[in-house]
Amino acid sequence: MATAHETLTLQMLEWIQSQPHSYAEVLDVWRSSCPRLAIWEDACADGLIACERGCAGLVSVSEKGRRRLRAAQRA
Template sequence: MDDALRLLTIQFLAWVESAPRTHGEAMAAWRTSCPRLPVWEDALDGGLVRLEPVPGAAMADSAVALTPRGEALLAAFAAHA
């Protein structure tokens, strides 16, 4: 992962951690069509965040949460900052 994408990923993880977020909010704020900056997609595929569906609700209402791996990456970055 290059430095720019790594820093954006850390920013995304900090954003998720800072307040309850929904899938809809994450898509509005972080989805991109730029193949060089796939922050949301990489975080999801890399196991850094997970979706927590709400029974009976639309996917946009699913919660986005850090996984233990995402928490560890964010903590490691904070320890070195």
Template sequence: MTGMADPLVLDFVEWIAREPRVYSEVIATWRTSCPRLTIWEDAADRGYVARETIAGFGLIVTVTEEGEKLLREHGRLG
């Protein structure tokens, strides 16, 4: 991982890994007005998180296998 936003990307992926999050919660919690802090976009672009629609829940965000690998590599997933 390189760059200033990477520790925040790791925090973001860890937060999502705790439980699948409703998309609107993710956007409300991780929204930023700083164009240099693209945490949500970086995590999605790198394949660490994915959006999916689940009946009864709507659009949610979950951690992918690549995201779980990232967390394991940094001691954040058992």
């Protein structure tokens, strides 16, 4: 059974993958001040996210993130 953190991470990856989102928009929606639910920060640290032109561009799901999504869909 997936943890709340894993479920939220998958939801975020699906949301990012659904359409283009700016870095600012993603941070506005997914950044948290709760140390137990640092979904955005952990996804970045785990290499699940790719950012075009750093903080000025669009955010996308990295290849590693796409593999995580595919694995979750198969489970």
